[in-house]
Amino acid sequence: MGASIDDAHVRGHTPVLYQRVLHALRPSAGGRYIDGTIGAGGHTYGILEASSPDGQVLGLDLDPAALDVVKDRLAQFGERLHLRHGSYAEMAVFAGELGWKTVDGVLLDLGLSSMQLADAKRGFSFRLNGPLDMRFDPTQATRATDLVNDLSERELVDLFTKYGEEPRARQMASAIVETRPLHTTHELAELITRVVKGGRRKIHPATRVFQALRIAVNEELKALEIGLDQTLELLAPGARIAVISFHSLEDRLVKNFFRRESTDCICPPEHIVCTCGHQARLRVITKRPQRPDEEELEANPRARSARLRVAERIELA
DSSP states (O other): OOOOHHHHTTOOOOOOHHHHHHHHHOOOTTOEETTOOOSHHHHHHHHHTTTTTOOOEEEESHHHHHHHHHHHHHGGGGGEEEEHHHHHGGGGHHHHHOSSOOOEEEEEEEEHHHHHHHHHGOHHHHHHHHHHHHOOSSTSSSHHHHHHHHHHHHHHHHHHHHHHHOTTHHHHHHHHHHOOOOOOOHHHHHHHHHHHSOOOOSSOOOHHHHHHHHHHHHTTHHHHHHHHHHHHHEEEEEEEEEEESSSSSHHHHHHHHHHHHTOOOOTTTTSSSSSSSSOOOESSSSSSBOOHHHHHHOOOGGGGGEEEEEEEOOOOO
């Protein structure tokens, strides 16, 4: 019997779009799957349950703390679970080390975990006061405080515009340069709130700036591009990739990748004859992104921005 949402609740973690992910990936006995962002292990738990008795999961995460939690939480699955400290941009290397030439499904859940947001020392949340860190991998060098205090005003404007789509990027960058050094999340959030004083907003004024800094610190979009390319080489015919994104930059990147790789010719429209030689390697399963239903949103309001896109690997003609 497949895992239910109650299984995940019992284990103290509510993964986003849990049932839809399992339905999309169709885990089965003997299958090999990659969870490129294992987090607290909720989706992996469901995949391992549904692929009993011998399905396997390669679980990756840049956060060593997450891997420690999952190691204990999913200990019951023993050698069926392979944990590695690293990025989904390296999934082909890790799969190769296991002798996996192909896999039967890949999941990328691109959101922050509740554990990361709730830990003030990690610096991801503007609601908790802590150091401006924002590193998924605490062993890497660059922190958010380095960007905030070292980049020029022009570079900060570009960063907030490109990765945060922040309409007031120039005012915010100017205020930061005039005020720095800034070392804590509350210092930065309070400064931004003063810059954007007045008016009614659906989101906190610091939301887009914190998003932009986190993306830049962890080079998230670059890693996503590399990871998506690698899935094409790893997925067996009929295998699926499921991606959960939480903001428009990620979702747009995934949407465009799926569109390109489900099209035979990608030559510019002015080309009368195809010269690219490109062949479709994916079939898009979700024509529009799937969103959480009201029941899930009531249980987990943070899932509101989640969007799931799914595609299936096809044989080359």
